[in-house]
Amino acid sequence: MPLLDANATHPITLPDGTLYRDTVYLKNVVDHPRMEIGEFSYYTHSGRPEDTAQILAPYLGHSVGERLIIGKFVQIARGSYFITSSANHPMTGFTTYPFRIFKPETFGYKDLPVKDTIVGDDVWIGHNAAIMPGVQIGAGAIVAAASVVARDVPPYAVVGGNPATVIRMRYPVEIIDELLDIAWWDWPIDKIEANLAALDSGDLAALKMA
Numbered sequence: 001m002p003l004l005d006a007n008a009t010h011p012i013t014l015p016d017g018t019l020y021r022d023t024v025y026l027k028n029v030v031d032h033p034r035m036e037i038g039e040f041s042y043y044t045h046s047g048r049p050e051d052t053a054q055i056l057a058p059y060l061g062h063s064v065g066e067r068l069i070i071g072k073f074v075q076i077a078r079g080s081y082f083i084t085s086s087a088n089h090p091m092t093g094f095t096t097y098p099f100r101i102f103k104p105e106t107f108g109y110k111d112l113p114v115k116d117t118i119v120g121d122d123v124w125i126g127h128n129a130a131i132m133p134g135v136q137i138g139a140g141a142i143v144a145a146a147s148v149v150a151r152d153v154p155p156y157a158v159v160g161g162n163p164a165t166v167i168r169m170r171y172p173v174e175i176i177d178e179l180l181d182i183a184w185w186d187w188p189i190d191k192i193e194a195n196l197a198a199l200d201s202g203d204l205a206a207l208k209m210a
Contacts, residue, residue, distance in 0.1 A: 006039050024049050033062050038072030059087035066114040071121035072185045079128035085114040121185040
């Protein structure tokens with residue numbers, strides 16, 4: 001029996017047999033036209049599964065121009081969320097007060113620039129992190145707890161702080177290039193699970209031979 005069930009709503013069962021209901025596979029609980037989510041990406045929160053999209057990205061409307069794109073095997077800790085471009089206020093004039101949102105006939109700022117927010121595969125977003133509009137987070141990156149990510153994050157970088165900056169790179173550039181080329185997250189799940197020992201131990205030679 002495989003370790004992971006892509007169709008599960010709550011993918012974690014505790015050792016005593018209790019289903020852990022605070023963690024959900026995003027793809028199986030989010031029904032939002034502006035969100036694209038890869039398999040096995042999870043989010044932990046205390047709300048109802050049907051409220052997940054609103055908790056994760058509270059300002060992402062159904063008819064906006066931007067998208068929130070989350071890759072495969074992304075791990076999003078409790079309290080983290082995305083502030084998308086729909087939350088922006090006008091900043092080109094003398095006031096940032098959003099006057100237009102208070103009348104239905106003028107609601108929204110469709111003239112403000114929007115940009116997709118993109119999270120790559122196998123990204124770990126720590127507790128209470130905030131991801132700002134239009135950010136791109138590269139595959140394999142780690143976002144430290146309570147960080148505010150206001151600029152793009154390179155693949156396999158560890159970032160933290162407010163605003164988040166690169167603390168260190170997880171691997172030398174030549175290894176990062178090889179990992180991006182291997183792209184294990186695109187393998188069939190049975191192949192991934194057959195090579196967990198190599199993934200867990202960081203055995204690059206074994207991954208290259210898989």
